[in-house]
Amino acid sequence: MKVTLVSLFCLLMSSSVFGQPDEALFSRLQGLFSNKTEFYNVDGFEISSQKFDLDFSKKNVLKNFKKYGIKEADLNTSDSSLKFNNWYVTKASEEVKGVLINSSYYFIENTDKKLTGISFSAMNKSDRDFERSFVNLIKNNAIPNSVFNSLDLDSLNLAGRKIAVGEGCRYMGVNNVQCPSNGQMSWSVHKTQEDAVQTVNAHWKTIQEQKGGKALSDTTVNVIFEGKETTAKKMIYGFKGVNSLLIKMDGAKTLTVYAVACPAKNSFVSCVMSFWNTDNVNRNGLPRLLEKVMTLK
Numbered sequence: 001m002k003v004t005l006v007s008l009f010c011l012l013m014s015s016s017v018f019g020q021p022d023e024a025l026f027s028r029l030q031g032l033f034s035n036k037t038e039f040y041n042v043d044g045f046e047i048s049s050q051k052f053d054l055d056f057s058k059k060n061v062l063k064n065f066k067k068y069g070i071k072e073a074d075l076n077t078s079d080s081s082l083k084f085n086n087w088y089v090t091k092a093s094e095e096v097k098g099v100l101i102n103s104s105y106y107f108i109e110n111t112d113k114k115l116t117g118i119s120f121s122a123m124n125k126s127d128r129d130f131e132r133s134f135v136n137l138i139k140n141n142a143i144p145n146s147v148f149n150s151l152d153l154d155s156l157n158l159a160g161r162k163i164a165v166g167e168g169c170r171y172m173g174v175n176n177v178q179c180p181s182n183g184q185m186s187w188s189v190h191k192t193q194e195d196a197v198q199t200v201n202a203h204w205k206t207i208q209e210q211k212g213g214k215a216l217s218d219t220t221v222n223v224i225f226e227g228k229e230t231t232a233k234k235m236i237y238g239f240k241g242v243n244s245l246l247i248k249m250d251g252a253k254t255l256t257v258y259a260v261a262c263p264a265k266n267s268f269v270s271c272v273m274s275f276w277n278t279d280n281v282n283r284n285g286l287p288r289l290l291e292k293v294m295t296l297k
Contacts (some may be wrong), residue, residue: 022142028189028267030157031148032174038138040147041174043130044122044188044199044270049138051116056085056109065117068105075107081132084139085109090126096209099202102126106135123202125195153177158226159189159264163292181279183287187271189264196261199270204233204259213239216254222297225271226264232294233259252276258294 029042040047054060058075070089079088089105104120118138120131137143149157149171155164156177169179176186190196208215216236223232235257257274273294275287282288285296 179289183275183289185273190268196268196270200261224295
């Protein structure tokens, strides 16, 4: 239950990068490869790509991408800006008031005539130019292996800085690391500070509006994040009802959450960090994982 709730809060999900040098994008892009699927995170976008040794056809899309809820009637639109066969589907949902989840799906025909499905998801924004450029990178196998992280986690890459995390930590998603009893953090690297702030605000709104609990406190505190003096949102979140009973069985009662949007090296980072009241909190007020990137003032 802890893993599920923390992942719910910390799942992090831009300015257009269309036309900029690919190197600038790759410096912000991180990826994982699991279950024959490529997963990416950049500029607040969660992206996935899955290739099949199957013909490009509506039948194969409907059979192999059921998780997206795609219906045959959805596969009547293509993106004419892409110079190859494709179907394009877009959806939007407001899971909490004021936070719109924008999702785009591209089903494309590869050079070998086989099928690839690519998904994009972001909060309160969309960027067709970025999506098109990224789809072309995937089709052309132009994304370097260097952006992918090993699932055998011993260190994480935060905006180009390698940070050792010790044993027992694991990926909950791209740029989403959990260290049992030592905290969890989820982040995205952005082109602009404004985009990082927008992403943090959307995630904070999602946390505030979650059902099954309530914010016991919601404040702003001074911190040092990645060597920069800045402010962080801080919330102590308590649970009620069924969630409360399940959490208390494990001994935990509250989750402390921090959120920061801050410059880091040549980019900007949006980061959500959390820990349970039963975690190993050091004298500085933070568990081991969080203290590697942030200091309380």
